[in-house]
Amino acid sequence: MTEQQYPIIECSSVTKRYGSRTALNGLNLTLSRGRIVGLLGPNGSGKTTLIKLLAGLLVPESGSIRVSGMPPSVETKKIVSYLPDKDYLNDWMKVTDLLAFFADFYADFDRQKALEMMQRLGLNPKDRLRSMSKGTREKVQLILVMSRNAELYLLDEPIGGVDPAARDYILNTIITNYSENAAVLLSTHLIYDIERVLEEVVFISNGQVMLQSSVDEIREQQGKSVDGLFREVFRC
């Protein structure tokens, strides 16, 4: 198999515990390249834990994780672009500082593209993060992540807590950034708004994958939207 042909993600019997609490319980998941996939589940289902494991921030208690055929390491971090669901950049950094930083550490960073996207938002290269509104800051973080030519994009709740216009911007950015060699895994509990953008969804609950299917298949076979199915499945 050439590198390109490895599924982008392969999780096998992954278990992750936090003290006495089990976040992931023997989770299995395989994801192919060239897909935009939604990781859907209620709070506490293990979405963020799975994403952090794929990003190489956590180590599982047992099981194996492979990103493009490799266990999470410096090598996978070179091809994985991760967007956490919080403010994680230094407030004092200017737009130019951020661009220089990402360009310095990531060989696949497209500085020109990022700069253009930021300028289209009306940003000045000398603007500091702390002078921007929350919505703009989030867009900047997204731009930096999506301007990398990565093989796997991990977006943790990218549209939670943003206004509808910003949400459209984010989804639009994800669509335009699409590449056949890469995969986007985004976690969310706001399914209705993003369903059309997803090709495939993974339902996760109690640390395990409950369902993995294409959006159209669900609509065809179940006669309802993914959002509708989700509500049904996770009814309290």
Next chain:
Amino acid sequence: MLGKLFKYEMKSTARMFLLMYAAMLVVTLVNRISYAFLNREGPSNWMLDTLVGSVMLLYILSLAAVGILTMIFLVLRFYKNLIRAEGYLMFTLPVTPAQNLLSKLFTSVIWYFASALVMLVSILLMFPIGETMDFLRVILKNWGVISAQFQQVSGMNIYALLGLCLLTALVGTVTFVLQTYAAMSVGSLVNSYKLVCSVGVYIGIYMLQQVIMALILVGFGITLFETDLSVQQGFSLLQATLWTQILVESVLGAGFFLASNYILKRKLNLE
């Protein structure tokens, strides 16, 4: 990658330190000028003397502040950049946790030595420059005699002693920094009040160290108050003590590094 991290680290910290050093320079000069007043001819004036005394006090506090602020700033820098939200950035860069630790270690050691140097220069500046230069010139001129005499009296090569002291200072600084990193890494394992916990861990490590050191010294039958030592024996003892310290601190430092690396690599607990 380590080089890039180091460069980024130096750039991020430089501004604060250069500002602090500049401020220290200003305080030094102010104190120098005010002190010169004291030595002028003429009747003494208690108001002026009080002022000069106050400035001198301010100066001394500033000197101490340079040292303390250096430490506080570097500890907080590590904490903010690796343990708090910025950790999401730093630990998803294509670098190892060890590289993150080392880049900050190198940077910290450089700033500690720089601060020490600034403090030294500042103190030297308090003396009339002419006298200081003359003094240095005399020492340099008679260096050969001085070092030969030193060798004779102490039984030690002066360069060796200077080198040993420098090495002790270096290893001591490195271990100190690594101790703070280990404390913060352990402190990061709890979910709230991480910084408070880190301070607690640090104090704990320190006290443990003191206890162990005391036990070692007692174990070797070394008491602190040996009289009846010749100068030569005194210097030998000093050498032995310093080397022991270097050895022990190296082992401790390595331990702190390994502990920090393990925790950040396998037990990373970003909120």
Next chain:
Amino acid sequence: MKWAFTTDRPIYAQLIEQMTFAVVSGEYRAGDKLPSVRDLAQEAAVNPNTMQKALAEMERQGMLYTQRTAGRYVTEDVAMIQQIKTKLAEQQVADFLAQMGKIGLTKDEIIALIQQS
């Protein structure tokens, strides 16, 4: 072009419908070059692969064709487009009549209503 989707049917099927409508209504005329899959997906705010699937199906049906290096085009078969247009219209009429029937109008009443408007 206004894209509107319902939630209970596959997206690719709805995309085919709406693209077909765009062709018969003249928004994309016979022989016109279509925007790239990515641009269309962006416009419709849908997954590019889903758009690709819809366009591929339309190609299979003969409404579109691909020129390898140049891109996708609407078929030049005007007659075919006309046929589809007619069928669509007929479907709309049938739906309309069924709806009117439910309301309870006779055929003459319907015609009179149309002539009035």
